[in-house]
Structures are given as structure tokens and as C-alpha cells.
Amino acid sequence: MSRRIRSITDVAERQLCTGCGACAFVQPDVIRMVDDLDAGRRPVVDAVDGREPSTAAALAACPGVGLRQTGLPAEHLEELGGAWGPVLEVWEGVAADDELRHAASSGGLASALALHMIERRGAHGVLHIRARPDAPLLNETVLSRTREQLLAAAGSRYAPASPCDRLDLIEEGPVPSVFIGKPCDVAAVARLREQRPALDERLGLTVAVFCAGTPTTRGTLEMLRSMGVEDPSQVESVRYRGNGWPGDAEVVVRTPEGRRTHRLTYEQSWGEVLERHRQWRCYVCVDHTGEFADIAVGDPWYRELGEGDPGRSLILVRTERGREVLHEAMAAGTVRAELVGPSTLPASQPGLLRVRGAVWGRVTTSRLVGIPAPRFEGMPTFGVWWRELTLREKLRSTLGLLRRIRRRGLRRRRKVHPWDPGSPSPDSTIPASAQRRGA
Numbered sequence: 001m002s003r004r005i006r007s008i009t010d011v012a013e014r015q016l017c018t019g020c021g022a023c024a025f026v027q028p029d030v031i032r033m034v035d036d037l038d039a040g041r042r043p044v045v046d047a048v049d050g051r052e053p054s055t056a057a058a059l060a061a062c063p064g065v066g067l068r069q070t071g072l073p074a075e076h077l078e079e080l081g082g083a084w085g086p087v088l089e090v091w092e093g094v095a096a097d098d099e100l101r102h103a104a105s106s107g108g109l110a111s112a113l114a115l116h117m118i119e120r121r122g123a124h125g126v127l128h129i130r131a132r133p134d135a136p137l138l139n140e141t142v143l144s145r146t147r148e149q150l151l152a153a154a155g156s157r158y159a160p161a162s163p164c165d166r167l168d169l170i171e172e173g174p175v176p177s178v179f180i181g182k183p184c185d186v187a188a189v190a191r192l193r194e195q196r197p198a199l200d201e202r203l204g205l206t207v208a209v210f211c212a213g214t215p216t217t218r219g220t221l222e223m224l225r226s227m228g229v230e231d232p233s234q235v236e237s238v239r240y241r242g243n244g245w246p247g248d249a250e251v252v253v254r255t256p257e258g259r260r261t262h263r264l265t266y267e268q269s270w271g272e273v274l275e276r277h278r279q280w281r282c283y284v285c286v287d288h289t290g291e292f293a294d295i296a297v298g299d300p301w302y303r304e305l306g307e308g309d310p311g312r313s314l315i316l317v318r319t320e321r322g323r324e325v326l327h328e329a330m331a332a333g334t335v336r337a338e339l340v341g342p343s344t345l346p347a348s349q350p351g352l353l354r355v356r357g358a359v360w361g362r363v364t365t366s367r368l369v370g371i372p373a374p375r376f377e378g379m380p381t382f383g384v385w386w387r388e389l390t391l392r393e394k395l396r397s398t399l400g401l402l403r404r405i406r407r408r409g410l411r412r413r414r415k416v417h418p419w420d421p422g423s424p425s426p427d428s429t430i431p432a433s434a435q436r437r438g439a
């Protein structure tokens with residue numbers, strides 16, 4: 001961890017926060033998560049007797065300051081070990097439940113495995129996120145216990161979410177539950193379970209969704225604007241993808257005449273708008289594929305997308321528990337999948353491989369110029385930087401960072417600004433020019 005990072009406030013204000021919510025779970029009396037329009041879900045530490053209390057316990061669980069991989073299991077796919085973490089098997093498959101598959105982001109594997117755990121293994125529920133019914137631009141953490149609830153929460157939400165903030169619902173449950181989150185969320189859970197035996201006992205399965213980065217809520221507002229929706233208070237629902245593969249972003253607004261639906265393709269919403277609003281911590285993220293999960297799922301992008309494609313999932317078995325559950329779900333008919341070669345992973349996610357390489361350049365340069373950066377142990381990046389990046393990409397990952405430091409204001413502390421969805425602020429603390437250029 002950087003010597004300058006001594007508290008949860010430091011993590012948030014030095015832009016190392018991923019927004020996972022683990023700190024609010026560990027110290028709920030003094031830490032609460034808020035929505036910051038230009039940063040994401042962020043912790044606010046409340047003063048006690050006029051002073052900031054110690055947040056050392058929360059900091060010990062924080063994935064924002066760094067991650068540690070303690071070693072690969074004896075049996076793993078060696079060709080993937082260096083750049084992708086522990087992978088025991090690679091599969092490609094779909095949820096057998098067609099409605100779930102259609103509503104889901106890829107092939108519905110995350111939701112199908114979760115449902116399998118509830119229906120066949122008696123899991124108490126599934127801790128994950130969904131759109132807030134009262135403020136659909138934002139997300140909330142819920143414990144889903146039925147197929148209908150899982151269906152309602154299916155699909156990727158390219159917006160800030162902090163599923164770890166309600167880990168109490170798992171820890172205090174009568175029997176084990178499932179946790180679904182992004183790689184940084186699952187990394188926080190992995191660290192917490194080492195510290196809290198009660199939580200460890202109640203974690204039946206952890207599932208990570210691949211993640212290239214979380215766009216801020218400002219990104220969602222920009223997406224609305226690209227659709228021609230200027231007044232977010234009229235928005236009734238926001239979907240980012242799903243209902244096909246990858247599916248359109250779809251926003252429903254109330255008008256005096258009734259409801260109107262606005263759409264953008266995945267390329268328009270993610271590629272032209274949302275991607276450019278990713279929080280800074282995602283640019284120095286080394287784990288985009290859920291190295292700490294039992295099972296990780298993503299898109300098999302190596303495939304040509306066909307018209308009306310119902311979607312498929314790439315499935316990484318990362319632990320023995322993950323293997324047991326996936327094989328059981330296939331035997332039960334909840335999931336249909338076929339084993340594929342290890343090379344399917346880099347073929348599906350070449351962008352994520354290069355990003356891992358670029359992280360070496362960004363983190364090394366950050367340290368050289370005195371910018372706080374996360375620490376990664378047992379998660380190699382230099383070899384990927386050397387092998388996978390062109391000379392131009394190598395230079396961008398190092399010298400290009402100096403430009404980003406200025407644009408993002410990384411030398412300064414940035415206070416957390418809670419945002420009320422009822423009053424969207426037009427003011428941005430990150431210059432709009434920097435956001436447009438995807439800094």
C-alpha cells in the first residue's frame with residue numbers, strides 16, 4: 001500500500017477507490033456509501049466527537065489499495081496462469097432457462113448458477129445489485145431469493161454499484177448464500193473471508209463478472225443525452241444491455257403522452273459514451289476477470305455476432321468449489337455448456353490482456369512521479385506489458401499517464417460529493433474535455 005494512504009478517506013480522495021462497499025460493511029457505524037456523480041459509489045466517514053475515527057479495520061479489507069494472490073493451485077491451466085490467474089477449466093455455455101438467458105447480459109450463467117444454488121443446494125439467497133426502483137439511474141444491493149428476483153436483476157449495469165456494502169445479509173443468514181460482483185468486489189470478499197470466519201462459512205459460491213471498468217453516473221447522464229433524453233427525472237427504467245446479445249441500451253421515459261423508449265446499440269452506448277467515463281481506479285486495475293472468484297463469467301467475443309443471437313457465456317472455473325457447482329448444474333440441466341480450449345479466453349478478451357500490460361506502465365510511472373497507486377502481489381504484469389503491447393502502447397501506458405495525471409487531477413485530493421438524483425448537478429469536477437477524450 002502506498003505510504004500516503006492511511007485511511008478510507010485517503011483511498012476515496014486519492015481516487016484509488018473501486019466503490020466495492022466493503023469498508024461500509026466492516027465499519028457501518030462510521031462509514032456510509034454515497035453516490036458521487038463524477039466518481040462512483042464512494043465511502044463517507046462520519047466524524048465522531050468532531051474527529052475522523054480510525055478506519056484501520058475497513059482499510060484492511062480494501063481492494064482499492066492493492067490485491068494479493070497467494071499462489072496458483074497445484075492443478076491449473078499453465079498457459080493462462082501468468083496473465084489470467086488461477087483457471088482450472090474454460091467452458092462456453094448458456095442458462096437452460098430461456099427467459100433468464102434472454103434477459104441476461106451474456107448467456108445468463110451468473111443468474112443460472114445462482115438459481116441453481118437456491119433451488120438445488122438450498123442457498124439462502126444471492127447478494128448482488130439491481131437498479132434502484134425509486135432512482136433507476138442508480139443501483140442498490142439486494143439479497144434475491146427467487147427466480148423472479150434474479151430475472152429482474154439480470155443484465156450488466158454499467159454504472160457504480162457496491163455489492164459488498166450488504167455482506168451482513170450473507171454473514172447473518174441461516175445458511176450459505178451466493179455473492180455476485182465485479183472482480184474488485186469479489187476480491188474484497190476474498191480478503192474479508194480470511195478475516196471473518198462467520199462470513200466464510202456463509203459463502204456458498206462467489207461469481208465474478210468480467211469487467212473492463214465502471215463508468216460514473218455522469219456517464220449514464222451522457223448516455224441519456226445521446227439518446228435525446230435531457231430530463232433524467234422523467235426516466236422510469238435504464239437497461240444497459242441484455243434482452244439479446246449484447247442487446248441495446250434501453251431507457252424508458254414518462255411523457256405527457258405516455259411512455260417512450262429510447263435505444264442505443266452496445267457500440268454506441270458503451271463504445272462511444274460509457275467507456276470514456278470509467279473511474280480512475282479502473283485504469284490501474286490488474287484483475288478484470290475475477291481471479292478471486294469460484295467462477296468467473298464474461299463474453300465469448302471471439303464469436304461473430306449474428307442477428308438475434310440469444311447470447312452465450314465464457315465460463316472460467318477458478319476453484320474446486322466452482323468446478324463442483326458448475327458440473328452439478330450441468331448434470332441437473334440448469335446449465336448447458338461445452339469445454340473449450342484455454343486459448344478461447346485470450347481470443348475472447350484481447351483488450352483485457354493488453355489492459356493488464358498497460359497497468360504495469362501506469363503503476364510504475366505513478367510511483368516514479370509520486371502519485372498513489374495500488375500494490376499487486378503475485379499478479380504479474382511486466383511480462384504482459386513486454387510481450388503484448390506494441391511500442392506505441394508501451395509509450396502510452398507510461399508517458400501518456402503524465403497527461404492523464406493533469407486531466408484527472410490525480411495530484412490533488414478530490415473530496416467526495418454526494419449526489420441527490422432528484423437534483424442532477426450540471427457541474428463536473430472532472431473537466432468535460434477530459435471525459436470526452438476518455439482520459
Ligand SMILES: Cc1cc2nc3c(=O)[nH]c(=O)nc-3n(C[C@H](O)[C@H](O)[C@H](O)COP(=O)(O)OP(=O)(O)OC[C@H]3O[C@@H](n4cnc5c(N)ncnc54)[C@H](O)[C@@H]3O)c2cc1C
Nearest residue numbers: 104105106108109110111129155157209210211212298299
Ligand atoms: C461494469 C461492467 C464492465 C464489464 N466489462 C466487461 C468486459 O470487459 N468483458 C466482458 O466480457 N464482459 C464485461 N461485462 C459484462 C459481464 O461481465 C458479462 O456480461 C458476464 O458474462 C455476465 O453475464 P451473465 O449473462 O452471466 O450475467 P447475468 O445473468 O446477466 O447476471 C449479471 C449479474 O451481474 C450483476 N451486476 C450487474 N451489473 C453489476 C455491477 N455494475 N456491479 C456488480 N454486479 C453487477 C447483476 O446483479 C447480476 O447478478 C461488464 C459488466 C459490467 C457490469
Ligand code: SF4
Nearest residue numbers: 017018021023062064
Ligand atoms: S475500494 Fe471498497 S473498501 Fe476501499 S474505500 Fe472504496 S468502497 Fe471502501
Ligand code: SF4
Nearest residue numbers: 183184211213282285
Ligand atoms: S475495472 Fe477493476 S477496479 Fe474497475 S470496477 Fe472493474 S474490477 Fe473493479
